[in-house]
């Protein structure tokens with residue numbers, strides 16, 4: 001157990017937000033013997049989008065000691081990811097059990113209300129003080145610690161004091177927004193329109209539980225089976241394109257379903273289980289993830305397009321790594337240390353890994369290769385491992401990825417694969 005910082009704070013760490021990043025950070029610190037309080041503005045269970053997980057999430061579940069609870073909660077098992085062209089003419093399936101470099105053969109699809117609740121209750125059991133319906137308003141750092149002002153469940157403004165603050169406020173991005181740290185990735189200001197549906201005709205048999213991603217010309221759909229009858233379906237497109245249409249989100253969504261054969265063929269009997277919801281303005285990254293006494297984790301560090309379902313895995317990884325850095329700083333009695341800077345570097349490296357795929361997914365020459373994969377030199381296995389959530393890439397994986405990206409670049413000028421229409 002780590003030595004506690006010798007100071008007069010009532011708490012070692014305050015965490016803003018009880019989503020996957022916040023609860024992972026909280027459990028990690030509580031298990032290291034720290035006094036932790038989570039301030040969460042909602043009452044759990046609460047709805048959240050982001051329902052398809054990656055096999056490598058398993059590593060963190062095991063480290064947190066929550067794997068038994070997650071694996072017996074009845075979530076849909078996910079064995080693969082299918083990428084379809086919008087016209088339905090072609091698709092490519094990543095089977096995690098055949099990844100070669102991928103250690104875990106499967107993952108899960110989750111209703112976030114239930115999943116996030118399991119993680120937050122697990123933090124409580126680890127000794128974290130969780131206060132729900134407490135919205136953080138602002139914070140102030142000084143030489144000895146940080147003071148946080150929040151509105152409690154009765155609407156009364158309160159303050160709390162700790163040695164460190166971890167911001168896990170998700171897209172709310174509280175501390176970074178107040179310091180104007182947000183940088184949008186140019187060309188990636190997106191909107192997502194989504195809902196849950198019954199009776200969507202999803203893959204069955206060995207492919208049951210697969211996520212289906214459908215690529216359209218400049219947008220894409222996700223279809224995520226949550227249980228035997230319920231499927232999450234969402235459309236992601238450029239916000240500028242959406243605004244130019246001048247139509248309501250539900251109209252744009254319905255039109256897109258009708259004009260996309262690969263989705264339409266699954267929608268014969270589908271019925272919406274609720275009104276469509278909308279999320280706007282991603283992807284971004286904050287200019288800095290650490291400053292004296294403050295660390296940002298999860299979406300509050302940065303957010304990337306969800307096409308490869310990397311959000312929860314990256315959020316939990318950064319929650320764990322950010323918490324470990326804070327634990328080291330507490331032991332050293334420092335407001336900022338090299339562990340925090342190393343955390344920042346690692347987080348950007350992990351995000352960069354996905355960003356490389358995401359940016360290219362929207363480009364024709366890459367998509368043509370992606371939809372006609374050749375497993376020469378086990379290049380597809382290398383891609384499989386990254387898209388399964390692996391971030392510690394061996395040389396064997398890295399050089400294969402580099403060859404794949406080189407071929408995709410070449411394909412822009414010289415046909416490396418057959419020219420096929422994408423959309």
Ligand SMILES: Cc1cc2nc3c(=O)[nH]c(=O)nc-3n(C[C@H](O)[C@H](O)[C@H](O)COP(=O)(O)OP(=O)(O)OC[C@H]3O[C@@H](n4cnc5c(N)ncnc54)[C@H](O)[C@@H]3O)c2cc1C
Nearest residue numbers: 017019020021041050052136170172192298299306311312
């Ligand atoms: C359209 C869309 C589709 C996605 N699909 C996927 C997917 O399929 N798979 C995947 O892995 N990821 C997906 N993601 C990403 C995923 O949702 C996020 O990466 C993940 O939820 C990040 O976790 P987090 O803990 O950082 O933030 P969150 O899960 O957002 O949690 C933040 C918490 O902080 C609380 N909070 C916010 N402000 C305050 C405040 N001021 N005071 C107190 N509490 C506060 C919120 O109530 C919330 O509970 C998707 C995202 C979007 C937008």
